[in-house]
Amino acid sequence: MEWFVAEGYSLGRLLFKEGLAVIYLVAFLSAVNQFRPLMGSDGLLPIPQFLRTASFRRYPSLFHLHYSDRFFAVLAWTGVALAALTVVGLTDRLPLPACMLVWFTLWVLYLSIVNVGQTWYGFGWESLLLEAGFLAVFLGNADTASPLAILLLLRWLLFRLEFGAGLIKMRGDSCWRDLTCLYYHHETQPMPGPLSWYFHRLPRVLHRVEAAGNHVTQLVVPFGLFAPQPIAGIAAAIMIVTQLWLVASGNFSWLNWMAIVLAVSVLPDRFFAGVLPVPAESGSAPPAYVGAVIAVTALVLVLSYWPLRNLFSRRQLMNASFNPWHLVNTYGAFGHMTRLxxxxxxxxxxxxxxxxxxxxxxxxxxxxxxxxxxxxxxxxxxxxxxxxxxxxxxxxxxxxxxxxxxxxxxxxxxxxxxxxxxxxxxxxxxxxxxxxxxxxxxxxxxxxxxxxxxxxxxxxxxxxxxxxxxxxxxxxx
Structure with missing residues (x-):
């Protein structure tokens, strides 16, 4: 069973799951607080009206079975409760089937919301959360060995997130090629943050350094994710630092935090030595669980054909899902920079x-x-x-x-x-x-x-x- 187990990643796996649960919690709270005016029965884009013409095959969702605002609220609050239990560590202590069921339920509930969310949920980080959330189902509980295949699939997701974003920039706008896009970005981004004014007022030479650093992080560093340690961990650490820079300079919902929690899963336990206590390694890997991990790995490899083809296409799509389940998507941002x-x-x-x-x-x-x-x-x-x-x-x-x-x-x-x-x-x-x-x-x-x-x-x-x-x-x- 040595081929199945990734030794030395118990803390990275735990931190990834805890971080993902926090993002799920925020996502479900956002749904609870905003769904009625945006897409409730009397909202701006009502879900019942959408469901009259939307098929389950194209938009799989529990709301095809029944919709009412009360039912939506129950599902969203259920997501909040399950995410909160996971954040405090209770889910990881459940028996393996129950743990997997909690993660699967979180994924189904959020998929159901995204697929009826229409334009309000048409953002790349919705698919990113769903794809990572689906893989989290198969990461096991505290008593399960860290599955090497799933950890590698998380790296493959992080690679597509970063490399796809880098390619779309270089292909999409000349200002990325001449390193001038950051002359505009901090001012024209969708929602500036409290420090965006200061970032915008940095000397232009630093803006050029920012742009160049972005290209290195997104086009070169991702290949390091598949190198032996400590190179893979160093590549992930570079991505974390870059994402924290983006967190400080703007408001991009949970996009940056998703990249950070994905990168944390790459860090080996020895990176945390002396900083955080490392959980004891577990070697448990029930045969049924091993079979599920193998099946999911095969599924992701097959579905990766479409994102790979997109990466090498001259007409690269940005933030696209190739299936209604939002599995193995393509990502990217700011292929065109707004100047004003x-x-x-x-x-x-x-x-x-x-x-x-x-x-x-x-x-x-x-x-x-x-x-x-x-x-x-x-x-x-x-x-x-x-x-x-x-x-x-x-x-x-x-x-x-x-x-x-x-x-x-x-x-x-x-x-x-x-x-x-x-x-x-x-x-x-x-x-x-x-x-x-x-x-x-x-x-x-x-x-x-x-x-x-x-x-x-x-x-x-x-x-x-x-x-x-x-x-x-x-x-x-």
Whole structure:
């Protein structure tokens, strides 16, 4: 059985599972808090409406059996509870079949949510969590030997995540090739963080170093994951440091944290010597478990054909799943760099007629830029889905065509569930008579401007995004 066991990875395996459970916990809490206004029965993109035309074969989900908002909440809270039990270590102490069942249930529950989540769940890190979560089912419990094959499959996932992202950058935008993309990225990324202003104001030579370092980490270092130790561990450590840099500079939901927990699984126990206690090695590997690991390994190898073909394609896809189960996907980010930042600012007025003297008051979102004097906040790994889709809407109205009119109608109704997604509602006493949306060009203040005004942003009006509308005029669907 020596061929089956990976000796010296007990702590890395444990930390990977604990970290993945934390990410599951955040993901399910995000679903609990946001699903009703976004995709509940009366949401912006209602799940019942989606299920009328969505087949189980294409979108496998438990919600094909039954859907109600209460049922969704029960499933999401079940995910929260199971993830929390796993975080505190209880799942790992269960008998092997029960442990595997908990991990499998987490995967099925989250798959069910993602496959009915529509555009709100159209992000690469959803598939990344599902793919890693499926492999976690076969990592065993505290009494099981670390399965070498599954640990290697986690490295293969990390390789595709990093190498795919590196390739899409080099193929997609010339600024990655001339090392100038970081001149723009910290300012134009979907949701800047509290330190993004400072990263943006670094000398341009350091931005070029950042870009060059990114290429090394994503295009060269991943091959080290399959080298003998300590090279593989050093490669993983480099990735962890790079991902922590990205965590500090922006808000990318749990994408960076997923890369970190995957990289932790590569670190051998001796890397933690003197820092963390290392669990005792276990040699248990029941025959049925060994057979399951072999079957899953064969499945992943077969499904890897499509991601491999994509990596070598001149028309490389970014963040694509080749099967409805989100297994063995392709990943990538920022194949095209946005040079200018635009934001959609939504306002309302209590005036019964819109005139030049009408007073308009702004709605404020939790994460996306609005008030120029408000410093960006840190939300990752929590995912503010509406804020992210507003960033896409500012790039092109087509991203918001399916839901923006319904969103305007909810604001005109003062819908409580929708307003919970926002930071500030200027019409708490009574709903507005009209709402409108204006497109603005945003940029970070210079150091001099920031010292003089305290503002973090400067903005200039670009044009109309949505003309003033009242409730009777808005098409809800």
């Amino acid at each position: 930042r635009h934001e959609v600012v939504i306002e309302g007025t209590a005036a019964e007629e819109v005139t030049a003297s009408s007073v308009w008051e702004e709605y404020e979102f939790k994460g996306k830029p609005g008030d120029v004097n408000r410093r960006p906040r840190q939300f990752a790994p929590y995912h503010l889905r509406l804020d992210w889709l507003m960033w896409f809407a500012a790039i092109s109205p087509s991203y918001a065509r399916a839901w923006f009119a319904a969103f305007a109608a909810k604001l005109l109704e003062n819908d409580p569930a929708t307003l919970k997604l926002l930071r500030h509602n200027p019409f708490r006493a009574a709903p507005p008579a009209f709402v409108r949306a204006t497109l603005y060009r945003y940029r970070f203040t210079t150091r001099r401007e920031h010292r003089a005004t305290g503002a973090w942003w400067v903005r200039a009006e670009v044009g109309e995004f949505l003309p003033p509308v009242r409730l009777a005029w808005v098409s809800r669907r």
